[in-house]
Amino acid sequence: MRYSSLLPDVIRIADEASEKVLHIYQSEFKVHFKEDNSPITAADLAANDIIVQGLRRVARDIPIVSEESAEAPWEERKHWRRFWLVDPIDGTKDFTQRTGEFTINIAMIEDGEPVMGVVIAPALKEAYWGVKGEGAYKRDRTGKARHIRVAELRDSLRVVASKNHLNEDTRAFIAKLGSHETVQAGSSLKFCRIAEGHADIYPRMGPTCEWDTAAAHAVLAAAGGKVQTLEGEPLKYGKENVLNPWFIAAGSWYL
Incomplete structure (x- = not known):
């Protein structure tokens, strides 16, 4: 599978979720708590709906695992060679504390390895994406995308x-x-x-x-x-x- 052919659609889906999340972030929202006492807001659920529905339109045959969706049983999941792995909002505490440092995350997993990923920070207006063997990129708040690379060896x-x-x-x-x-x-x-x-x-x-x-x-x-x-x-x-x-x-x- 050529992941880069799916990437523009995945970025578009993440951007759509980001817009909805940012609207809620800028409003008066309520914080609820799940059974494990972790926080959840309307933004988590709204982003999940947008992402799951979007991914199903893009690649209906690829299953989806998301933090905010019912988890498929292991007897089913263990046969999946390829699947989407989604966190509608990572850093819900940062969301509720309004630090801005929360993200929307969509990954493609193949044979246990993350081979494509899109990360968007709605409040910071930053986006990152990468595809195995094809490099990684950052889009800044001006909308300009550039190639990114880890730093070279450093003394400190x-x-x-x-x-x-x-x-x-x-x-x-x-x-x-x-x-x-x-x-x-x-x-x-x-x-x-x-x-x-x-x-x-x-x-x-x-x-x-x-x-x-x-x-x-x-x-x-x-x-x-x-x-x-x-x-x-x-x-x-x-x-x-x-x-x-x-x-x-x-x-x-x-x-």
Whole structure:
């Protein structure tokens, strides 16, 4: 399958969801909580509807896994070689706190690997996308798109960290890196900051789900970076348990 042929449609779908999400973001919205006590808003559900319906029109035969949709049973999912993996809004806490650092994420997974990804930050008016073997791009707030690439080897690391999930295990890992600069970013933008060369490494010693990371993982990989478990294995998708193991995302020179 030529993923680049689907990319314009996927970007268009993400842009449509972004417009709806931004409208809600700029209004008085209510915050509800799911069974796991994670927040959810009307924006999550509206974006999910737009994305799922859009992807079905573009490629009806490719199944969809989304954080905000009923999950297909493992007995069905384990036979999928290829599927969409969607997080309608990653960083709902950033959304509710109005930091602007939340994203819309759409990925294509094939044989456990994210081969195409689109990440849009509606409030920042930034967009990222990447396709395996074809490079990664960033569209800025002026609408101009440019090719992006991870940074080259540096003497001092720039470590990107979560503002909401910086736990003691992550602090201990960062401390072992020695001299470094900390770059703050929310949601899947942490991967994107590495992809565009503004940071070098993102260690995550805490829970994430596959839909939290897949799209930005694809962008980072297309930009020359890698995402690995602490055991040095590639971060895989399409598992029975959708929780990710702890991982490190970085420029390829580090991993």
